[in-house]
Amino acid sequence: MRLLAGAGLCLALAALALLAVALSTDHWYETDARRHRDRCRKPGGKRNDPGYMYTPGQHLPLRGGQSRTRTARGGEPLLRGVRLISRAGEPEGSHRDYRHRDAASPRPYLALDSHCTRRFNSTVSGLWRKCHREGFDKDTEELIVKGLVDRCTPVRYHYTSSSLPTNLPLNVTKTIRQDEWHALHLRRMTAGFIGMAVSIILFGWLIGVLGCCKQHDLMQYVAGLLFLMGGTCCIISLCTCVAGINFELSRYPRSVYGLPEDISHGYGWSMFCAWGGLGLTLLSGFLCTLAPSLSASQSAVHKPRQENGAV
Structure with a gap:
């Protein structure tokens, strides 16, 4: 069944395109503040x-029954x-x-x-960068135009203690350091497994094309197994990505890493491209493994049956 094998290879190529788009874009996770x-x-x-x-x-705070009034620097209560x-x-x-500030x-x-x-800034983040969203904060846009703030910052895949908050108790600092290591491992697993998935799917697609050209059923079957293996790696990558995002939102202390309830956040279209590539990869693996079995059954049916005693 060359038709099924060809359809599986076309779906695998579309899956590679969706995964490449997901890898090269930064809209995996979005926030709106x-x-x-x-x-x-x-x-x-x-x-x-x-x-x-x-x-x-x-x-x-209570002041022993006395009500004290604070005044701002301009003298207003x-x-x-x-x-x-x-x-x-x-x-x-x-x-x-603020008493001598200008109008700007x-x-x-x-x-x-x-x-x-x-x-809190409105941001989009991917596997490699975290960027400010354009047109969401005028103050941040002005700082970006002046060169005081970078539009995008790279996602760290190595540990550094400079990102830890200062002036915290020792036990809290130790907890934050352990959570930082755990979040770092989740990010590494996400990037590593999706890279393995793309490599395995590309290798399987090349083997499937050679199998179609030479009409070799075994090569098509191996290509289907490679597609299923690449889909498994893609599942692991996306699950660790979701787990990493949920872990970042639940880190301790909540006052430092948590988000207020009125900040909108969720997955972006790059994440949905990755899930779409996963679905197409599994479907292509099913078609490529099914095609050789159907062709083998048809050849067994059309094979002439020898009579007893015939040479």
């Missing part, structure tokens, strides 16, 4: 989601427990003087949420 940024820029920074109960008690931070997430104790400088805003003290 526009809603969170707009909420934190509002005075008070409270969430107004339906059903969300806001408990500001942890932000209002602030509510107790309210932090004065800038757009870039700088606390009130920074050296920037970022204005301070009030925030009651502890997540508003951190800077």
